[in-house]
Amino acid sequence: MSLKSFLFLAIFIALFFESSLISLPLVFILCLLLYIIYPDTSVVIFALFMCMILDVLRVGPIGLSSLAIIIAIGLVELIRSSMEFRDYKLIIPFLFIASYLYANLFVYSVNFLTYFVLFGVASLIVYYFSGSKLLWRKGM
């Protein structure tokens, strides 16, 4: 299974858990991560659709999470064009800040320590398993 398919599946599973058990913005984080690694139109459409389903399940205004994800995607594009960075180490701080802001706005658990530990562990896993492979595809 490719990383892209794995992330698609993970987002779909996260949708169930986020709407019933876990108070962390997993769908937002995974959708953003998916776009950072694979900035395709299909990914954007999938992310927008998943966010809309999430809004329905969390009984919020339909489209609000999609709005947040499209703003985050716009920011990613802006940073990508202005800073020319491709190092995965810079993805983690961006995801951390974006998801923490999103969690505050959309009433998720906002324990800073939880996020710090979560992203610390995630970055260690990414570092250990991917090395330099997890870079943005060249020519974006």
Added chain:
Amino acid sequence: MQKKYIAIAVVFVLILLIIFANNFLPIKLFGAGIQKIFEAPRIAIYNIKTQVSGNDSKQVEQLKSENAALVKKLVDYEKTKLDNDALRSQFETTQTQNYSLLPAHIMGFAGSFTNPSSIVIDKGVSDGVKKGMAVIFQNNLIGIVDQPSDFYSKVNLSVNQKFSVIAQTSENNSLGITRGQDDFILLDRVPIDNKLSKGEMVLTKGETDSQKLVPSGLVIGKISGISKSENLPFQTAKIESPVNFTKLSTVFVITKL
């Protein structure tokens, strides 16, 4: 690159249009369909918290599958027992016997895991739920319905910052407004000359207008601390709810008084 920004801007505008068109039929149908599809798996995920996994011999695997089936049965039994207990205790509560109560299962929550600020229940507009209806457990006010959709509703718990009801203390009849403060409930706007005492129960005063349907006499909580300054016209009190929101699985919506 310029094209990408234009595309993002167009999508942004389209999403804004969708948000403003939330009440239009196609979007409502989309929401209702999704809610129906996801209802069963969500309840299952909310109820089953453990999984059995691993590679073992055939006999052990068989025993494990039998065990898993028994665990599932046990979970179903415990769920039914909890529902029965909740229903029995609710209908034995004499104070709420005269209200029309709608039992609802909790399907999800918002806020932190240990201290949720709102919950999602499996009853919506199609079941007669409206915005402003009180949600109770026994004779305790749990929260107020905030956003009812076709099949689900979002309920703001009494600790939610959006929650506010007119309240009255049980012993001294001091009037005030209770507001959620994330970690606790605050009794505010109590005139300085009114008496408040620690351990006193805080009850609902009753609000039955077009915005809210909250009967009087429901327990909001118990006063655990009082803050008073002679320079200010009002005093405040910290209230603790007697209900542990994380342990609830069934609640009741008051649909009619």
